[in-house]
Amino acid sequence: MNEQRSEGHGPMVELTGVHKFFGEHHVLRGIDVVVPRGSVTVVLGPSGSGKSTALRCVNQLEEIDAGAIHVDGELMGYREGTRRGEPTLFRLHPKAIAAQRAKIGMVFQRFNLFPHMTALGNVVEAQVQVLGRTKSDADTRARAILDQVGLSDRVDFYPAQLSGGQQQRVAIARALAMDPELMLFDEPTSALDPELVGEVLAVMRDLAGSGMTMIVVTHEIGFAREVADQVVFMADGQVVEHGTPEAVLGAPSEQRTRDFLARVL
Secondary structure (H helix, E strand, C coil), X not given: CCCCCCCCCCCCEEXXXXXXXXXXXEXXXXXXXXECCCCEEEEECCCCCCHHHHHHHHCCCCCCCEEEEEECCEECCEEEEEECCEEEEEEXXXXXXXXXXXXXXXXXXXXXXXXXXXXXXXXXXXXXXXXXXXXXXXXHHHHHHHHHCCCCCCCCCCHHHCCHHHHHHHHHHHHHCCCCCEEEXXXXXXXXXXXXXXXXXXXXXXXXXXXXXXXXXXXXXXXHHHHCXXXXXXXXXXXXXXXXXXHHHHXXXXXXXXXXXXXXX
16 A cells, blocks of 8 residues: 655545436436545446546546536636526636646556657657647656656657557656646556556556555556555446445445455456
8 A cells, every 4th residue: 555645735636426427328426536635546346337437527528517526626627606696617718627637647548649659759749738848858857757667768669669568658657747746547457468467557556656646447456455545436327335445345335346346356
């Protein structure tokens, strides 16, 4: 378990009564989750439980239909105001949402690397385009991060020349180079061959040890046992159970949690 914790006040992430619909499909049904600053939260659950949707809502890749999400105390995607004397929420301009999103790093199932750029180029590009860093500064930062994830000897390789595990580590490096306050991982090992999973989880373990706040959607139960500070189990768009890994994975109180663990272990 992560022993080092970053300094700060209040939780890093709060989801309060979050609902999300896709048409008639009620995907999230009043989600409440609190992620302490500097902690690792692992989200488990069957396919279709709403795990990835919840993660995408935190990053404002999906717009919620009710409730609120705060990251580092800031209301995500909206500003509070009044209309006809009544308190209401107003959707932020896309540029303001992009500015909020800049503090959050996200790693997806698929690596989403630019195929025409080297590993170094992929990590440099967003720093220059989004953060406005000089090419020289971005290059220095990119090389340091690629070394951190064990790819100092692959900086000039293109994605097609890298294994899936190496590509995912480039994707993690790209996110880290933006100096995020929060890292979101959406099943980062699910597209990898089994023998490549360990190298990505090792990078994530190191990142957790550094005190980075992380929310990880995964089926890697061993990672959850070893690294998580809290485990959230979701089913049917709801949080069924949450607590320490020892409680949720070792002695779950809900039958749905027990059934899920029996299938995946």
